[in-house]
Amino acid sequence: MHPTIPGFTYRRVPVADDVTLNVAVGGSGSPVMLLHGFPQTHLMWRHVAVELAARHTVICPDLRGYGASDKPAEDAEADGLTYAKRTMAADAVALARALGHDRFALAGHDRGALVAIRAALDHPEVITHLASLDVLPTLDTWDVMHGTGAAVGFHLYLMAQPPGLPERMIGASADAFFGHFLDIWTRDPQAIPADIRAAYLAASRASVPSVVADYRASAGIDVVHDQADRDAGNRLRMPVTVLQQDWGTALGFDAAERWRAWAPDLRHTTVSCGHFMAEEAPEDVVKAVLDLLTR
Template sequence: MRLPFEYQKIDADGININCAVGGEGPPVLLLHGYPQTHLIWHHVAPALAANHTVVAADLRGYGDSDKPPAGPDHAGYSKRAMARDQVLVMRALGFDRFAVVGHDRGARVGHRMALDHPDAVERLAVLDIVPTRYTYEHVDANFAQGYFHWFFLAAGNGIPERLIDGDPEFWIRARMSSRHQGGTTFDPAAMDEYVRCFSDPAAISASCEDYRAAATIDLVHDEESAGHPLECPTLALWGESSFVGRTYDVLAAWRPYATNLRGAAIPSDHYLPEEAPAATTAALLSFLTERIGEQ
């Protein structure tokens, strides 16, 4: 399965990032989450491309992008490193300033990108997350059960890699189906692509390093950024049935992190772009076409 866009791999300082580019107009970068690829946007991207230049990219470690070693302190999969990749991709495509829309892990990369590269990120949409630092500061038994995979994937000694590699297809399908309630079903072709990409042992290892970074070096970077909220227009969307929607006051969680914030619940569970594509697209189009300064 592919988007109806032009595909290319772009060298981001030695890391080849797979992306699909389509449409014409103001640029918008779409970033996916775990355990998916850019194809999570297969409903949304073509609609956005009617009025925007859309770049749907695979994060490093995911999809058909490179999967480099993590290096010391998991820094190779810090959100800072992953964000820099995508900034370089957009520059290579001729875009110095652009909008970013991220779901799940991609939203965390987008958040770090807006902090580290404020001149590049014109506006930011984060789908079904609250900030990483906020999340770790509010861990309880409910979170430990609902988001057990954060702790499992961050475990050391190769434990999650070995266990997932035993049956990656089961892990993918079970993990995703447990976070989907009603709405549009997952496209079988998209699911097959998620399974194909994630069945690579290098992808399994890289995604674990993503979560290890989140529990370590990302928190260091987030602490350094504390007290410096985003100034760009920021949209938070969340699933009204998702763990995020059921657990947090999402806008209250984001307010200390973003000065120009708005948001709404979408009738879905976690996978907004696939479960509720029409509502997600409408909310994103409204935000992307909103004049800066209006709210």
């Protein structure tokens, strides 16, 4: 039996002509959507979602290309748009509207945070509040990656390569590849129990082409979109909360300063845990999101 979020109802919701998302919905009240990261599914929010559902309607989809959501083939003629964060952000807005919500708060972790940031830039009239967990905006990520410090992001460079080689390499040893990140990015291994880990690995194993396409877009079309916003002076207009693990000085940049350039109304907080903070420090995440929603 597949793990689920306790007390949540599951459904499949069409969001585009060729894409239906798997989504868990629970609670009642003003809506909050939670977008998962890599190499995970909506299950990463299982603790946070239950707590938030006491006060809010909580919407937890699998992103297109991940989990039990549809995984359209990357269109070679579409310049990366199939898995552009702009496209995935439009999925989120369409999902909320299909569930009856014209405006909603949005929180994302890792890849989901990149989708959330793009949704907030593209749809400021829809996204009321934005929370980003442990990631920099796409353009800034590439700006700060250099020298030997960039070795921690080897997967970004691998999956940026043209179609073919990265899919074959990762597909040949999928559990070892995806499991590597679950291991090295977690300070508390107990935070991802065996059944959840197995669900993540099974979902990732079945999603290699679409996961790679998602990352490939972030080395191409997503950079183009971010650069256009930076050049135009576009900013995040809503209250923004950023939670970041303690990266130290290893990468040699000030993450809060990077974020302030995008978000005038910013609260930037360091959390003492690994990358998977919604699973390692769910109380901190719940508190941060609830505080954000009062702003």
